[in-house]
Amino acid sequence: MMLGSTGVEVIEFAGTDLCAVRELVAGGQIVLLRDEVPADHKTDRWPRDIVESVGECAAVPLSGLTGEGGPRYPLVIGQRESIRYLCSYADRVPPPFPYEARPVVTDYREFRDLWVAEPGRFTPDTDGYAIGHTLARLHSLKILHGDAHRGNWLFDHEGRALVADPRPAFLHCPPSPEQCATDIRPLLPALDSNGWISFRLSYRKTWPEEGRVIDLIQLTDLTGWAAAFRMRDYERAAELMGRQLTGECTPIVRVMLLANRAMARSRIGRHDDALRDILDAARLAKERSPHVANGLGIALAVVWCDQGDRAAALEALSRVTGQPEQLLARLEPGDTQLPIMNM
Numbered sequence: 001m002m003l004g005s006t007g008v009e010v011i012e013f014a015g016t017d018l019c020a021v022r023e024l025v026a027g028g029q030i031v032l033l034r035d036e037v038p039a040d041h042k043t044d045r046w047p048r049d050i051v052e053s054v055g056e057c058a059a060v061p062l063s064g065l066t067g068e069g070g071p072r073y074p075l076v077i078g079q080r081e082s083i084r085y086l087c088s089y090a091d092r093v094p095p096p097f098p099y100e101a102r103p104v105v106t107d108y109r110e111f112r113d114l115w116v117a118e119p120g121r122f123t124p125d126t127d128g129y130a131i132g133h134t135l136a137r138l139h140s141l142k143i144l145h146g147d148a149h150r151g152n153w154l155f156d157h158e159g160r161a162l163v164a165d166p167r168p169a170f171l172h173c174p175p176s177p178e179q180c181a182t183d184i185r186p187l188l189p190a191l192d193s194n195g196w197i198s199f200r201l202s203y204r205k206t207w208p209e210e211g212r213v214i215d216l217i218q219l220t221d222l223t224g225w226a227a228a229f230r231m232r233d234y235e236r237a238a239e240l241m242g243r244q245l246t247g248e249c250t251p252i253v254r255v256m257l258l259a260n261r262a263m264a265r266s267r268i269g270r271h272d273d274a275l276r277d278i279l280d281a282a283r284l285a286k287e288r289s290p291h292v293a294n295g296l297g298i299a300l301a302v303v304w305c306d307q308g309d310r311a312a313a314l315e316a317l318s319r320v321t322g323q324p325e326q327l328l329a330r331l332e333p334g335d336t337q338l339p340i341m342n343m
């Protein structure tokens with residue numbers, strides 16, 4: 001594609017599979033969407049629904065850049081910075097372009113007390129449960145609420161959560177976990193631990209295919225490693241944690257990933273790599289997140305236990321609990337489900 005005398009490399013995309021477009025844009029590509037995406041005229045909010053369907057992007061009609069094409073299509077879609085750059089070369093880009101998707105949120109550590117400090121005795125929260133059901137239902141139908149804070153919910157006589165003051169985005173493909181989590185975020189300040197547990201149970205029960213939305217919120221899981229870990233597919237879990245570690249810069253998240261990868265690698269017999277991971281986690285925690293250093297005892301115990309050093313494992317657990325023998329019995333190789341370390 002030419003913008004004046006400047007050539008820009010774009011991928012011409014045939015079809016309307018916006019999930020495929022999402023993957024291309026996430027990989028840094030600029031996509032030229034030539035085919036018009038069919039829309040329900042009752043809910044059509046072009047270009048918002050197209051941009052929100054792709055997510056984490058911006059778009060501008062080709063006609064706004066070069067004068068070629070119609071007012072809607074072909075549509076140029078890419079990461080925000082890329083589209084802004086292209087628009088800077090155009091003589092005049094008509095409003096509201098470039099149109100940008102709502103930014104997603106991937107860091108929820110400010111709400112960690114909701115899941116780390118869970119109550120000793122669970123008291124169901126009917127409102128949290130009802131909202132979890134309705135939000136999961138919306139997301140499964142490819143709809144984002146748009147502003148899900150507590151004041152935007154009503155409840156009928158049967159206790160069902162109804163959307164008030166809706167600002168929905170009707171997507172043309174399933175929302176990403178990042179989009180779903182971002183849609184949930186405005187609700188979190190109004191929940192206590194019981195409310196979060198109730199919401200979480202209902203959300204997963206209503207939409208069991210949701211994948212990693214809750215894991216993203218609770219564990220900053222960007223690749224799906226937590227689900228593989230729970231299924232005891234430790235090789236896959238280690239691979240996915242490695243993928244996230246490649247671009248992860250937040251020290252406390254790196255500590256968590258290294259500790260969990262150490263346990264996963266230990267269970268598949270990669271003992272040297274496991275020991276290296278847990279020592280790297282301990283070193284980073286001491287330097288950047290000293291308040292979580294003692295929490296690495298369980299992961300270190302798993303590594304020592306799998307290497308046959310029971311005494312070292314007990315010593316590591318003695319820093320975590322007054323009953324190291326009982327805890328070690330739950331961590332030894334076998335059918336035991338290892339706990340996921342959450343910092």
